[in-house]
Amino acid sequence: MSKIQSLTDLIGNTPIVQVKNIDTGHCNLYLKLESMNPGSSIKDRVALKIIEDAEKNGELTEGSTVVEATAGNTGLGLALIALLKGYKAKVVILDKMNLNKIYHLKALGAEVTLARSDVGPDSPEHYVNVAKKICEMTEKSFMANQFSNKSNPIAHEETTGPEIFDQMNGDVDAVVCGVGTGGTISGLGKYFSKVSPKTEMVLADPKGSIVKDVVENNEVKPADYSWLVEGIGEDFIPDTLDIKYIKKAYEVTNKEAFETIRILAQKEGIIGGSSSGTLISAALKYCKDQDTKKNVVTFVCDSGEKYLNTAYNKEWLKEKNLI
Numbered sequence: 001m002s003k004i005q006s007l008t009d010l011i012g013n014t015p016i017v018q019v020k021n022i023d024t025g026h027c028n029l030y031l032k033l034e035s036m037n038p039g040s041s042i043k044d045r046v047a048l049k050i051i052e053d054a055e056k057n058g059e060l061t062e063g064s065t066v067v068e069a070t071a072g073n074t075g076l077g078l079a080l081i082a083l084l085k086g087y088k089a090k091v092v093i094l095d096k097m098n099l100n101k102i103y104h105l106k107a108l109g110a111e112v113t114l115a116r117s118d119v120g121p122d123s124p125e126h127y128v129n130v131a132k133k134i135c136e137m138t139e140k141s142f143m144a145n146q147f148s149n150k151s152n153p154i155a156h157e158e159t160t161g162p163e164i165f166d167q168m169n170g171d172v173d174a175v176v177c178g179v180g181t182g183g184t185i186s187g188l189g190k191y192f193s194k195v196s197p198k199t200e201m202v203l204a205d206p207k208g209s210i211v212k213d214v215v216e217n218n219e220v221k222p223a224d225y226s227w228l229v230e231g232i233g234e235d236f237i238p239d240t241l242d243i244k245y246i247k248k249a250y251e252v253t254n255k256e257a258f259e260t261i262r263i264l265a266q267k268e269g270i271i272g273g274s275s276s277g278t279l280i281s282a283a284l285k286y287c288k289d290q291d292t293k294k295n296v297v298t299f300v301c302d303s304g305e306k307y308l309n310t311a312y313n314k315e316w317l318k319e320k321n322l323i
């Protein structure tokens, strides 16, 4: 590989690998390894697009501070790119997220504020509202606003989608995604509706999240906040989520998700983050529901190294009643 100009050149163009040792029924299941981005998650793509677009339209200038509410990975991507480009970063992260993400954010020089995970979007303590407040109080601040910023789904429409289509030689029957902001599923849904109308967008939703009910019954039930996977599962419908692209939805329990990433590590050698357990478990359910061979793609959205103390730690799993 030749020299790169910046770490940002390493964002995207992630590899796809086929699942070999797990039963995928009639289907071929492929994993796009977003864990191999320099900030070790899919959110690097979104962070880069948001920052570049904000620079283009003059919202980010010398001396600006990037502010964001995040389950961690968007904050990590923003903190990394802010550092490379000379901006400051202030990140509000949910208090149920892994401590390693907080250490990682601080190592990149971000200012970190913890917010409650158990309050709804109307509460002033909700992480998005806390970030808005910090933004108001910070001079030359720019709120990345991944939950309403159009650059978020566009990042996936412009990069993740074309990469998958090329890597799969244009033959993709289904893509399985979780919803945090909905940027991934909506951006990919839009891309595939243009280039490959046969491709079904499939939702993997943690039990307790509201998204599956909205997709299936157009009903917004209150979230129960019981899911332990990080980065996906929602208690509101973000502006960046376009549910019209979602053709099918699967609910995944905590037990199924955490068991699936352990199996992924043991059988395929891939240490995925906790949400990868939800996605791959839903993808396997989808595969087993098919009676003909289909090419199914899902993601290892972030690296499991951040979760070695939780998802891969027997004591933590026992404490949470997951084994």
Ligand SMILES: Cc1ncc(COP(=O)(O)O)c(C=O)c1O
Binding pocket: 041, 042, 043, 073, 177, 178, 179, 180, 181, 182, 183, 184, 185, 230, 231, 232, 273, 275, 276, 279, 299, 301, 302
């Ligand atoms: C850790 C993590 N963050 C974020 C996402 C996707 O979120 P979004 O809906 O914000 O694109 C995923 C997706 O599957 C994820 O695993």
